[in-house]
Amino acid sequence: MQKKIKVLIIDDSALIRQLLKEIFSREPSIEVVGTAADPLIAREKIKQLSPDVLTLDIEMPKMDGITFLKNLMRLRPMPVVMISTLTEAGADVTLEALEVGAVDFIPKPKIDVVDKIQDYADDIINKVKIASVARVRPYSDRIIPDVSAKLSADAILAKGTKKFLQTTEKIIAIGSSTGGTEAIKDILVKMPAHAPAIVISQHIPAAFSRPFAKRMDSCCAMTVYEAKNGQQILPGHVYIAPGSHHLLVERSGARYVCRLNDGPPVNRHKPSVDVMFRSVCQNVGPNAVGVILTGMGDDGARGMNEMHDIGSATIAQDEKSSIVWGMPGMAVKQGGVDHILPLDRIAQKLLDLCQD
Secondary structure (H helix, E strand, O other), X not given: OOOOEEEEEEOOOHHHHHHHHHHHHOOOOEEEEEEEOOHHHHHHHHHHXXXXXXXXXXXOOOOOHHHHHHHHHHHOOOOEEXXXXXXXXXXXXXXXXXXXXXXXXXXEOOOOHHHHHHHHHHHHHXXXXXXXXXXXXXXXXXXXXXXXXXXXXXXXXXXXXXXXXOOOOOEEEEEEOOOHHHHHHHHHOOOOOOOOEEEEEEOXXXXXXHHHHHHHHHHOOOEEEEOOOOOEOOOOEEEEOOOOOEEEEEEEOOEEEEEEEOOOOEOOEOOOHHHHHHHHHHHOHHHEEEXXXXXXXXXXXXXXXXXXXXXXXXXXXXXXXXXXEOHHHHHHHOOOOOEEEOHHHHHHHHHHHHHO
């Protein structure tokens, strides 16, 4: 019999604790072993119950969730899924939590909590499952079953049309999901101000993509934007897909531009890495470099294979340095990866490849 995932729910709201318990009770592989109304109670329950995964509210009495998370990741690193409101302020704190060591986060509605949280039920269950197998590192070391239809990149962009022109201009395309915000940061902080243009599709909610772009811009030599429709793609700049749209790279005369697409989710994601990679394959061709980082699922694997077949250089983050080796693992399995590298070597490899 398969071992159940033991979950401890930490939230000062009795309502949220009860709603999460009800959601987890629907999944046979998950067992809620306890709840705690504040971090001090949680500290004792962790010792007593040895949970596999924590869900942790950010705003709590006696000790805020970030402070508790920092202490936890120093003393007893374990998988944590944060409970976060879908607001810009909530995004800033959540991104800090991911930086500290949380595996992922669950959106918490501001209004109609009882009804609206049910909309996220499958996602909540899936994120706890992913967290249970994630690789968690100490804070001091840091630098879903879904029943919806799974569409391919064909839903947004037909395969096979090659539009790229002969040029020496390079574009780097990066895709990621679970654990990706920190993996992206690790790469961007090592890129010089004059580096080739970078386009990024990270699985992230719409309310979080702009704060994420601002956070990256504040710590990188390159200029980082949340991508806008029609925005010119220039060296020294990074363009992060909005959490509500697919990001495509298109050719407009002699220029590359960002094209935002509001079509259906692909591989159940929007933005989709497969969509971005296919557009890069068709419009940039051999002058592109594709990178696939940590993340659950297979989004990006097919697109990376298409990039590889057209002559683009391709890189996958290795298993040891990935929080979840789903997306890069599938890309490797499909044979579309030229280089499998630990995260701390990817930035230099990108610079080397773009000089060739």
